[in-house]
Amino acid sequence: MQDNALELFEVFIRSKRGLDHKHVGSLHSEDHAQALEYARDVYTRRSEGVSIWVVKSADICASQEDDAENFFDPNDDKPYRHATYYDLPDAVNNM
Amino acid sequence: MSSEQNISLQEQQFMHKIKAEEKIEPKDWMPEKYRKNLIRQISQHAHSEVIGMQPEGNFLTRAPSLRRKAILLSKIQDEAGHGLYLYSAAETLGITREEMIEALQSGQAKYASIFNYPALTWGDMGAIGWLVDGAAIVNQVSLQRTSYGPYSRGMIRICKEESFHQRQGYDIMLSLVNGTPAQKAMAQDSLNRFYWPALMMFGPHDSESAHSAKSMEWKIKRETNDDLRQKFIDQTASQIEFLGLEHPDKELKWNEERGHYDSGEIDWEEFHNVIAGNGHCNRQRLEHHIKAHEEGAWVREALAAYNAKKQANKAEAA
Numbered sequence: 478m479q480d481n482a483l484e485l486f487e488v489f490i491r492s493k494r495g496l497d498h499k500h501v502g503s504l505h506s507e508d509h510a511q512a513l514e515y516a517r518d519v520y521t522r523r524s525e526g527v528s529i530w531v532v533k534s535a536d537i538c539a540s541q542e543d544d545a546e547n548f549f550d551p552n553d554d555k556p557y558r559h560a561t562y563y564d565l566p567d568a569v570n571n572m
Numbered sequence: 573m574s575s576e577q578n579i580s581l582q583e584q585q586f587m588h589k590i591k592a593e594e595k596i597e598p599k600d601w602m603p604e605k606y607r608k609n610l611i612r613q614i615s616q617h618a619h620s621e622v623i624g625m626q627p628e629g630n631f632l633t634r635a636p637s638l639r640r641k642a643i644l645l646s647k648i649q650d651e652a653g654h655g656l657y658l659y660s661a662a663e664t665l666g667i668t669r670e671e672m673i674e675a676l677q678s679g680q681a682k683y684a685s686i687f688n689y690p691a692l693t694w695g696d697m698g699a700i701g702w703l704v705d706g707a708a709i710v711n712q713v714s715l716q717r718t719s720y721g722p723y724s725r726g727m728i729r730i731c732k733e734e735s736f737h738q739r740q741g742y743d744i745m746l747s748l749v750n751g752t753p754a755q756k757a758m759a760q761d762s763l764n765r766f767y768w769p770a771l772m773m774f775g776p777h778d779s780e781s782a783h784s785a786k787s788m789e790w791k792i793k794r795e796t797n798d799d800l801r802q803k804f805i806d807q808t809a810s811q812i813e814f815l816g817l818e819h820p821d822k823e824l825k826w827n828e829e830r831g832h833y834d835s836g837e838i839d840w841e842e843f844h845n846v847i848a849g850n851g852h853c854n855r856q857r858l859e860h861h862i863k864a865h866e867e868g869a870w871v872r873e874a875l876a877a878y879n880a881k882k883q884a885n886k887a888e889a890a
Binding site: 482483485501502503504505507508511518519520522523539541542 | 650729
């Protein structure tokens with residue numbers, strides 16, 4: 478069986494103008510142009526989107542679950558950055 | 573901390589996520605058996621989508637009208653896409669596409685044994701869409717809640733597309749039963765041949781199922797084989813009645829107390845025989861897959877050659 482393992486791409490689709498591109502899945506392809514065509518063929522068969530991004534999976538740099546402490550915790554000890562930290566006088570009602 | 577304690581702590585955290593209905597994602601620690609179990613189930617599911625294209629593809633040139641042909645073609649294209657979603661989900665578990673294809677072609681991996689039954693008539697296109705896709709949907713709806721994130725997202729995507737498959741099949745059956753007596757007889761014959769194999773798609777009884785207990789505990793599976801099968805039996809009974817066809821299960825009877833239909837026993841010997849590779853089409857399906865894969869080699873080679881040429885041109889220009 479001959480198979481020169483094609484490269485893995487991640488596919489992101491913007492479902493309509495004004496919304497973010499969202500990850501929908503992945504596929505194998507030789508290059509970006511072909512990845513874009515494959516993505517159109519398999520991920521947008523029922524007008525799921527108006528725009529497609531394809532990114533080589535190897536080019537994605539991701540944070541690790543194990544690093545969660547170093548990465549995200551420092552932000553949790555600054556409660557004064559949340560609106561709910563402040564008590565509003567009843568008379569003021571909404572702000 | 574010793575490595576043994578370490579593992580048990582990881583396993584505790586893993587089970588905690590499972591119990592809290594949190595999804596497991598690719599980079600998370602998971603028990604080796606959970607990973608293996610998932611690879612087996614997802615790749616088997618992917619192979620089924622791909623092999624499932626064969627019985628229907630065989631009828632593309634014999635569809636009775638251009639409309640039916642366009643519909644069937646679209647359905648088959650969907651199955652190819654579904655295969656891709658599932659292979660991609662399995663790949664996140666650390667197995668390559670090549671390894672999975674190899675396992676399929678060597679007979680080491682299974683696919684749904686329903687596709688080892690031959691599609692003999694146009695009526696079978698109706699019965700396959702209605703019953704086979706119908707049974708698959710019952711299973712897949714349940715799997716949308718599976719604990720592994722990529723599998724769950726793939727299922728959600730697949731379920732969105734799948735109900736068209738079942739409806740187009742039922743629509744074929746409706747046309748046939750409203751046609752000539754010969755057409756109605758064709759519909760009955762297709763129903764008779766595909767009803768029982770469709771029930772077998774849910775797998776062995778819970779008491780006999782090798783993988784069920786652990787899969788339920790890990791929430792890979794959310795409902796048992798027998799519960800899913802019961803759902804399918806219940807929903808199909810009235811659909812058969814509406815078609816005005818005779819129900820293939822002579823023992824089918826509404827059970828007021830249970831709120832479900834009681835049904836006759838499946839021929840498990842046939843089930844095990846087909847799984848063991850002795851179905852009508854086991855060999856033919858695999859041979860065809862290997863042939864298509866080998867004959868497509870030149871496309872993959874051409875792509876690689878084109879890419880190499882582009883790289884060379886780029887290097888020259890720089």
